[in-house]
Amino acid sequence: MQNWERLTRQANRAYSNHAFSDAVELNQQALTQAEMSFDDDFYRDAESAVAAAAVSFLNIAESYTALGDFVSANTQYENAVNFLQAIIVRPDLDGEQRGLIMRTATHIRFEWELFSQSYSKHVSTQSKVLMQALSNAVSSSDTMVHH
Template structure:
């Protein structure tokens, strides 16, 4: 957990300096660290373990917003919710842990909704652009395949 805290502090400092690429890289390392130790950390201190992962996702979403990477920011919120869902479905989860997950999920969904309300039009444009790019790539790949086989 100490290494996660160190990485998170560095990522936040980079974000403050507007060194977004550095903040993103450090944030990803912090997330990987929190996820790698999650199972053991959760058994010792569930609240701290859950917080570390979700704070990492939220920090990465915030950096993505600063970089105007709307799809990436949205993806981090979605991945955070999926992470929490993967924990709460465990049948042996104690009630106090289940309540912690529900409260954290509620907060994360609130932040995601705030993001969507604030940047929804930009996110919609990014989704359309991404879809058009995908269709063009698919069409180009199809044309390439057809010309390779004489169609």
């Protein structure tokens, strides 16, 4: 957890200084730390382990939003929900742990809904642009292969 805390503080400083790309990178490193030690941390202190992962996902989404990369931000909300869904199906969870995960998932869904209300048009537009670019790249590579 110490590495996670250090990386998260650095990410918060980067965000405050409008270094949003650095904030994304540092928060992704923090998330990796949280995920790598999650099982051990969860059984020692479930609340801290779940909070660390959730905070990292939300911070990454916020940094992507500040960069104007709304598709990547949206993906982080989705990843956060998927992460929690993978945990809640564990058969060895007790009621308190399940409740913690449900409350955290509800909070993330609420944040995601607020994001969606504000940026859904941007997500849609960027998705279309990305799909068109991908389509053009595939067409271009097909043309190169056939020559």
